[in-house]
Amino acid sequence: MNTALARGFRVGQPLQSLLRGYDLDSIEDDDSIIIGLDAQLNIQLLNPAWDVQAEQFGASGALQCWQLGRCILDAVSGAEGDFYRAAFVSAAHGERPWRWAYDCDDEHTRRRYLLVSYPLGQGAQLLVHSKVYEMAVDGSPAQAIRARYRQDDGVIVRCAYCARFRHPARQSLWEATAEETRDTHDVSHGICHLCASFHFG
Amino acid sequence: MSPKPPTVLLVDDDALFLKALARSLSSWGFRVLTARSAESALDMTREHRPDVLVTDVVMPEKDGVWLATQVEALHPELRVLIVSGHKPETLQRFGPLPTTARFLAKPFGPARLLAEVQEMIV
Numbered sequence: 001m002n003t004a005l006a007r008g009f010r011v012g013q014p015l016q017s018l019l020r021g022y023d024l025d026s027i028e029d030d031d032s033i034i035i036g037l038d039a040q041l042n043i044q045l046l047n048p049a050w051d052v053q054a055e056q057f058g059a060s061g062a063l064q065c066w067q068l069g070r071c072i073l074d075a076v077s078g079a080e081g082d083f084y085r086a087a088f089v090s091a092a093h094g095e096r097p098w099r100w101a102y103d104c105d106d107e108h109t110r111r112r113y114l115l116v117s118y119p120l121g122q123g124a125q126l127l128v129h130s131k132v133y134e135m136a137v138d139g140s141p142a143q144a145i146r147a148r149y150r151q152d153d154g155v156i157v158r159c160a161y162c163a164r165f166r167h168p169a170r171q172s173l174w175e176a177t178a179e180e181t182r183d184t185h186d187v188s189h190g191i192c193h194l195c196a197s198f199h200f201g
Numbered sequence: 202m203s204p205k206p207p208t209v210l211l212v213d214d215d216a217l218f219l220k221a222l223a224r225s226l227s228s229w230g231f232r233v234l235t236a237r238s239a240e241s242a243l244d245m246t247r248e249h250r251p252d253v254l255v256t257d258v259v260m261p262e263k264d265g266v267w268l269a270t271q272v273e274a275l276h277p278e279l280r281v282l283i284v285s286g287h288k289p290e291t292l293q294r295f296g297p298l299p300t301t302a303r304f305l306a307k308p309f310g311p312a313r314l315l316a317e318v319q320e321m322i323v
Contacts, residue, residue, distance in 0.1 A: 152259035160307035188259040189286030190215025200221035
């Protein structure tokens with residue numbers, strides 16, 4: 001497989017006009033997987049994080065299978081597929097971003113992921129898929145998150161709108177967290193590039 | 202000659218948040234100044250005499266409650282809007298909020314910000 005051909009930032013024509021006001025460079029650089037969907041739930045945007053994470057999880061076959069034009073619901077089936085179809089359709093027409101956290105644990109590891117959907121208009125949406133945490137089953141999610149996101153100046157920066165944290169080493173990178181992490185007094189509330197575009201763009 | 206537009210000084214350690222708020226307020230006709238720290242904002246209040254100060258609270262050096270308290274003492278005519286993702290009772294650890302300051306909880310949209318600032322200027 002030629003991953004060099006598959007890797008990269010891809011935006012389909014149906015979404016291009018709807019993304020005015022969004023910072024495409026930040027979307028491209030974001031470590032969260034960002035997927036753009038048209039009104040039929042077909043993929044019309046993929047950022048490079050898709051390829052990076054597919055390789056990390058040994059699923060690089062996805063690089064060929066999941067390209068622009070493919071329906072995202074092809075990845076799920078049964079009741080789960082019905083749930084996501086209803087959720088994505090509803091999210092695309094919402095007035096606010098839709099958030100959905102889910103767990104993917106095994107015997108040794110706890111993992112939490114977060115999906116945030118930003119409606120773009122005309123039934124389209126941007127889906128942001130982020131890992132909230134991955135830790136041993138006896139770990140403390142709150143402590144792990146606070147240690148990971150503390151900036152050099154001691155402050156933890158969190159988007160006041162989507163609740164993602166700013167990464168201390170890469171200031172343009174925002175990563176997801178879960179509702180269970182309460183804001184302590186050292187959390188400073190800012191805004192990430194996606195929420196700035198959505199709410200103030 | 203058209204009247205001078207009201208000046209709003211925005212204070213937040215998050216550059217993107219400053220840019221977003223500044224763009225909204227500018228589009229509504231306000232003159233907008235920005236500062237990334239409470240100390241530089243205090244200097245700017247002396248130099249530029251803004252009409253409204255909009256400040257975040259949790260910042261790396263001096264906090265927004267410190268700034269609002271200084272402003273209340275030095276420039277009592279300057280109206281102050283404290284914006285924060287924390288609840289006012291949580292912010293008490295930074296000291297009592299000035300009684301003349303207003304509070305707006307983050308997150309808020311541009312329309313809500315405009316309404317607050319307009320009310321403070323009238």
